[in-house]
Amino acid sequence: MDxxxxxxxxxxxxxxxxxxxxxxxFSGSVKAIEKNYDFxxxxxxxxxxxxxxxxxxxxxxxxxxxxxxxDYRYIxxxxxxxxAGIYFYNLNNKMESTIKTVDAISLGMxxxxxxxxxxxxxxxxxxxxxxxxxxxxxxxxxxDVLTKxxxxxxxxxxxxSVASIAAIITFLILGAGFKLNAQIAALFAIGVxxxxxxxALKFNWMTKAIKKRM
Numbered sequence: 437m438d439x440x441x442x443x444x445x446x447x448x449x450x451x452x453x454x455x456x457x458x459x460x461x462f463s464g465s466v467k468a469i470e471k472n473y474d475f476x477x478x479x480x481x482x483x484x485x486x487x488x489x490x491x492x493x494x495x496x497x498x499x500x501x502x503x504x505x506x507d508y509r510y511i512x513x514x515x516x517x518x519x520a521g522i523y524f525y526n527l528n529n530k531m532e533s534t535i536k537t538v539d540a541i542s543l544g545m546x547x548x549x550x551x552x553x554x555x556x557x558x559x560x561x562x563x564x565x566x567x568x569x570x571x572x573x574x575x576x577x578x579x580d581v582l583t584k585x586x587x588x589x590x591x592x593x594x595x596x597s598v599a600s601i602a603a604i605i606t607f608l609i610l611g612a613g614f615k616l617n618a619q620i621a622a623l624f625a626i627g628v629x630x631x632x633x634x635x636a637l638k639f640n641w642m643t644k645a646i647k648k649r650m
Contacts, residue, residue: 440555440558440559440560440561440564440608440612441555441612441615442552442555442556442611442612442618442621443611443615443616443617443618444617444618444619444620445552445618445619446548446549446552446618446619446621446622447619448545448549449545452538452541452542452545453542454509454510454513455538456486456538456539456541456542456545457486457487457504457510457513457514457517458486458513458514458516458517459517459531459534459535459538459539460485460486460517460535460539460542460575461482461483461485461486461487461513461514461517461518461521462482462517462520462521462528462531462535463485463528463535464481464482464483464484464485464486464517464521464575464579465478465479465481465482465517465518465520465521465522466521466525466528467481467485467579467583468480468481468482468521468583469521469522469525471583475518475522478518478521478522479514479515479518480582481579481582481583482514482517482518482521483514484575484578484579484582485575485576485578485579486510486513486514486517486575487502487504487510487514487575488574488575488576488577488578488579489546489550489570489571489572489573489574489575490502490503490504490546490550490571490574491504491574492570492571492574492578493550493553493567493570493571493574496567496570497553497554497557497559497567499553499557536637537634539633540599540629540630540633540634540637541626541630543572543596543599543600543603543629543630543633544572544599544600544602544603544625544626544627544628544629544630544633545622545626546571546572546600547568547569547571547572547600547601547603547604547607547625547629548568548603548604548607548622548625548626549568549571549622550567550568550569550570550571550572551564551565551567551568551571551604551607551608552564552568552607552611552618552622553567553571554566554567554568555612561608561612564604564608565604565608568600568603568604568607569597569600569601569604572600572603573589573596573597573600576588576589577589591645592642592643592644592645593642593643594633594636594637594640594641594642595632595633595636595641595642595643596633598632598643599629599630599632599633599636600629602625602628602629602632603625603626603628603629604625606621606624606625606628606629607621607622607624607625610624610625
């Protein structure tokens, strides 16, 4: 298989990344409180919900320590979000629209970043696709496993997994196929993912369950 190459580099916006980490950690802490976890459980679930995807990505890529462990700001966001979940639990409903908006943007952003990181390590196109997908949905998947809930990622829903897949495909076609600058290709991919996810929530577009066949 020919080596996949990108022109340029997509830089993950650090301030948005920290905001997304905080909000996802907050939602994880709220889930832990709903499950009647103790304070250790609250912080653990906050951690895996917000950073699980990137942790799995970096473990699979075996390219040094996970990024979230190298920058204290990510752990700080998790700690602050855990405390916010404990002391301001009722804010969850008020923050729901903000969390959904940030989620719709970050879904494509993390999918693209994971894909790019795999390509930078000279992995093939299919491996890059898998890493990008895991980066986007890994945190939510670990959260569901730990809380013993059937994962919403694989059930009929508002195009969550579909939006991340669309971002990866768009990025690979534009960046690796048409050799568009990675930064520009990433913006297009994130835009496609955001429009799909936000439209699905607004217009109630949903995937369908596969019917059993006799």
